[in-house]
Amino acid sequence: MGSTDDLTTYLLEVIHSHLLVTCALLLATAAAVLRHVRDSREVDGLHRRHVLVTGCDSGFGNLLARRLDAKGFHVVAACLTRRGAAALSAAASRRLKTLVMDVTDSASIRAALEFVSREVGERGLWGLVNNAGRSVPIGPTEWMKLEDFTQVLDVNLIGVIEVTLQFLPLLKKAQGRVVNVASILGRLSLPGGGYCLSKWGVEAFSDGLRRDMRHFGIKVSIIEPGFFKTDVTRLDLIEADLKRLWTRLPQDVKDSYGKTYLDDYVEAQAFSMGVLCSPDLSKVTRCMEHALTARFPRTRYAAGWDAKFFWIPLSYLPSFVSDFATNLFLPIPKYQRHF
Template sequence: MWEAAALLLLLLLPLALRARPPRQAALRPAGRAVLITGCDSGFGHLLALRLHRLGFTVFAGCLRPGGEGARRLLREAGPGRLRVLPLDVTRERDVAAAKELVLSHLPETGFWGLVNNAGISTFGETGWLPMEKYEKFVDVNLLGCIRTTLAFLPLLRKYKGRMVFMSSVTAYFTVGNGIYSMTKAAIEKFCDALRLEMKKFGVRVCVIQPGNYARSTNIQPPVDAEQIWNELSAEEKAVYNKEYVQERSDFFNNILNEGCTTGHEVVDAMVDALISPAPKARYMVAKLKEKLLVFLCTVFPTVVMDSILSFALSKVKLT
C-alpha cells in the first residue's frame, strides 16, 4: 500500500508543482470573531491589537485580566470590538466560560479563528527540573492548546474557520530548554493530525515557528546560575559542579541576548495565517542560522546534529 502511494506521489508531483491555485477573494475581517490565548504580553498582545485594527472582533484571553497588559489592550483598542476575558488554559472552567462568552457575543459572520498562543519557557537539563515543572509545562504549552481546540472545534467546523498554533524552531533542536522543545514538538505532531482531519470541513490549521524572540516577548528571562545551583537536588550536585552550571547559564543567556527585540514579523505571519485565502501549513520566522539548524535536523543524520550541538553547548568538565 505504501509503495503504491509513494509511486502515485512521484507521478503527481510535477503536476502539483506546475499547478497554480485559482485567485480567491481576500478575507473581510468585519463581522468575524477571533479568540487569542496569552494576550497579557508578547505576540498575543500585539496580535490582538493588530486584528482589532483590521476590523476583527477580538476576544483576548488574559491570565491576569486585571493586569497591566489587559488594561493596555482596553486602553489602546477602546470600547467595542475587543473584549478581554480571564483565561487560564490549564483550567477547564476558564475555557468553558470563554466559550460561553464568545457564543453570547458572536458577530454576524460568526467565529473565524482560534489562536493558541499562550506558553511558558524555562532553562535546565533534564535532571535539574522536578516532575512538577514537567507537568506544568505540558499542561500549559500542550494540554492548554488541546483544551481550547476541543472546546472551539464545533464552532470552527461550523464557520469553516482557522486554527493557529504557536510552535518554535526549537521543536527541531534544543539548546538548554529541552522541556520547552518537548512541548513544541508535541504541538507540531498534534497539528499534523488536526490539519489532515480538518481539511474535509474546510478548516485550515497553521503552525507558527518563531526563532529567538525572547527579548521581545520576555517568555524566557535571563537565567541565574546561583539560583539554579541552589535549587538542585543533592543527587544532581553530586554529578555536576557550579562551574558547569555557570557555563551553561552563560551560554544560554548569550543566546537570549541575541534575540530579536520586536515581534512584528511573527505577528505578520499570524495575520497571514488568519486572512490569506491560501495560508501556509507552517510559517517559519527565524534568522538564517536558525533556519540552517532546522535544515540540518531534518535532512542530515541525527549523529551530525548531535555532534554540532554537543560541541557548542559546553566545554566545561563535570568534575
C-alpha cells in the first residue's frame, strides 16, 4: 500500500513540475508575442514629419538620413563639412535638406535652428537624432592633458546638450522624439580620455531629459552601439593620435611603460577592432528608425552582438570581473607595482 502511495505522489510531482514548466513557456511565449506586436505598431503620417539628424557626413548619421528619406520623412541632415553635405544631397531625394553645423559652435547651432524652424513651421520637429561624435584622443589616462578631455566632451556631451536645449521648443510642438547616441562605453569604461566620460554623460543627460519631458509628450531613447566600422573606430586615426600622445610624454613616463608599450597598445587596438567591429551599420540605424517610428519606442537599444551578449552583461558583473575581462584587451606596462 505504501509503495502505491509513493508512486502516486511521485507521478503527481512529475505532472506538477511539467505543468509549471509548460505554464512558464506559455507565459514567455505570450510575452514575446505581445512585445513583438507592441514593437511593430508604428505612428502614421511619416511623410508629414520632420527629423533632424546630426553628424551626417559619414557612418550612422549618413546611412540613417538616407533610410529615413526613403521612408518618406522630411529629413534635415546636419553635416560638419560642405563636402559631406553635397555628397549626401546627391545620394538622396530632393525632399532631404542638408546644412552645415558644428555642434561645438553656438552660433552654428542657432543658424541651424532658424533653418529648421522655417522648414517645420507650426508642425514642429518630430525627431532629433544626436549622432555627431568623435573618439580620439583615447589611450592611457596618464598620457592625456585637460584639453584632450575637453575637445571630446565638447562634441559628444556639451554639443548634445546644447543642440537638444535649442531644439526642445520645436520638439514640444510636435510632441516628438529625441534619440541620443551613447555607446556600450557609456556602461563600461575601457580606454582613458574623454570618450567614455562623454558617453556616460549622454546616458545620464538622456535619463533626466526623458523623465522631465514625458509630461510634454516627448519620448527619449538611447542607442548603445557596440563596435562598428566607422570613422570613430578607424585604426589609422587612433594610431596616429596615440603616437602624438606618446611623443609628448616626459622620458620618465615613457620609461615606466617600456619601449614596446606603444606598439603593443596599437597592436591590441588593431586586434580588438578586427575581432569586434561589425561592418553592418544598419544594426544601429534600425534601432534609430524604430525609436522614431514606433508608437512605443524603447528607452534603450543595444546594437550589435557584442553589446547584447558581452559588454552590457559584463557591465552588471562585479568590478573585479569586468576589470579582469577588460584588462585582457590591453598590454601591461613594463614597470608595475604589485600589491
